[in-house]
Amino acid sequence: MDALIEKLKNDCNLNDEELRKLIDSDAYDDDLRRAADAVRREHYGDKVFLRGLIEFSNCCNKNCLYCGLRASNRTADRYRLSKEEILGCCEEGYTLGYRTFVLQSGEDPCYTDDMICDITAAIKARFPDCAVTLSIGEKSRESYQRYFDAGADRYLLRHESADHAHYAKLHPANMTAQNRQRCLWDLKEIGYQVGAGFMVGSPYQTTENLIADLRFLQKLQPDMIGIGPYLTHHATPFADQPNGSAKLTLRLLSIVRLMFPYVLLPATTALGTIIPDGRERGLQAGANVVMPNLSPVSARKKYEIYENKICTGEESAQCRNCLEMRVKAAGYRVVTDRGDVKRS
Numbered sequence: 001m002d003a004l005i006e007k008l009k010n011d012c013n014l015n016d017e018e019l020r021k022l023i024d025s026d027a028y029d030d031d032l033r034r035a036a037d038a039v040r041r042e043h044y045g046d047k048v049f050l051r052g053l054i055e056f057s058n059c060c061n062k063n064c065l066y067c068g069l070r071a072s073n074r075t076a077d078r079y080r081l082s083k084e085e086i087l088g089c090c091e092e093g094y095t096l097g098y099r100t101f102v103l104q105s106g107e108d109p110c111y112t113d114d115m116i117c118d119i120t121a122a123i124k125a126r127f128p129d130c131a132v133t134l135s136i137g138e139k140s141r142e143s144y145q146r147y148f149d150a151g152a153d154r155y156l157l158r159h160e161s162a163d164h165a166h167y168a169k170l171h172p173a174n175m176t177a178q179n180r181q182r183c184l185w186d187l188k189e190i191g192y193q194v195g196a197g198f199m200v201g202s203p204y205q206t207t208e209n210l211i212a213d214l215r216f217l218q219k220l221q222p223d224m225i226g227i228g229p230y231l232t233h234h235a236t237p238f239a240d241q242p243n244g245s246a247k248l249t250l251r252l253l254s255i256v257r258l259m260f261p262y263v264l265l266p267a268t269t270a271l272g273t274i275i276p277d278g279r280e281r282g283l284q285a286g287a288n289v290v291m292p293n294l295s296p297v298s299a300r301k302k303y304e305i306y307e308n309k310i311c312t313g314e315e316s317a318q319c320r321n322c323l324e325m326r327v328k329a330a331g332y333r334v335v336t337d338r339g340d341v342k343r344s
Helices: 003-011 016-023 029-044 083-095 111-127 141-150 166-168 177-190 205-221 244-258 269-274 278-284 314-332
Strands: 047-050 051-055 100-105 130-135 153-155 193-200 224-229 331-333
Touching: 003 029, 003 244, 016 177, 016 205, 016 244, 029 244, 047 130, 047 314, 083 100, 083 314, 100 153, 111 130, 111 205, 130 269, 141 177, 153 224, 153 278, 153 314, 177 193, 177 205, 193 205, 193 331, 205 244, 224 244, 224 269, 244 269, 244 278, 269 278, 278 314, 314 331
Parallel strands: 047 331, 051 100, 100 130, 130 153, 153 193, 193 224
Antiparallel strands: none
16 A cells, blocks of 8 residues: 555554645546445445435525525426425335434525424324434524424534635635535534535636645544535536536545544545446445435425436336445445434
8 A cells, every 4th residue: 555545554543645636636546446445345335325315395585506406497397395295205204214313405485494393293203213424404503493392313514625715616705615514513513413515626616725625624524424525506606617527536535534534434426427337436436325316206306406306207116226236246235223413
């Protein structure tokens, strides 16, 4: 094993120049992948955890420059799921073996705090052995506390970019990196299992930005880190920007696994969209989570953050079976427990 990668494996850290060397070169990729896989097997064996994803609304009042759900996209076919429809997705998922449900949406003010609390409490009452994860954007600390008190276990909120100037290039003026990071610290202090993360290859991103992202994650110490390649959408100001790199995404997955041995690390749908075997390669690079879609098939194509998203036409059972076969082919096995983080 290369001495630099061995140092990262042993110390879970490198200086900025050493990180830059790893990020900017493909010469280390094979050793990185092997080291990352060894570390994930040391902590989690060959287990891959399922997270049942329910995209319950594609309405959003934000205007992030990269996102197809942005409020200014007048061509989007908007939808909202009712509480009963969400519970129906959970029922189907539970039958298929899911023990974590991820409720994700745009920042949709039509779902009030009372509604989110009611939906969360109903899921926990009907499926008490399951974890509920929310991914519904920036809220006040008071709102986060209410969701937690209603039974929410986890919260996913990508920090997107830790560099304030770069963050400003990806978002409208009324959104700031400072507030996004405030949300993450609030969530952590309340007691959530917290997920953060960033896009790889987002417009104007530099290696220094990526290093800043890793340093922020070191401070936050989240339970889950979600990274995937940036993918374009025609109805955004970034329509002409190039997609992110699958190779760099895989490299960063391995670096993240070595820096955060305990972390829950998804092999994302975006990675499976940019290359056909992206999720399998993500698992082999250190990831240990996949998030099959439980949303109604009629809604899946409408939740279009980026274009050409995979797995939008399959029924939930088909999606589950397909992913299980892919995970097995990659050398791992799907497990159905909640998959809580192991920090020891």
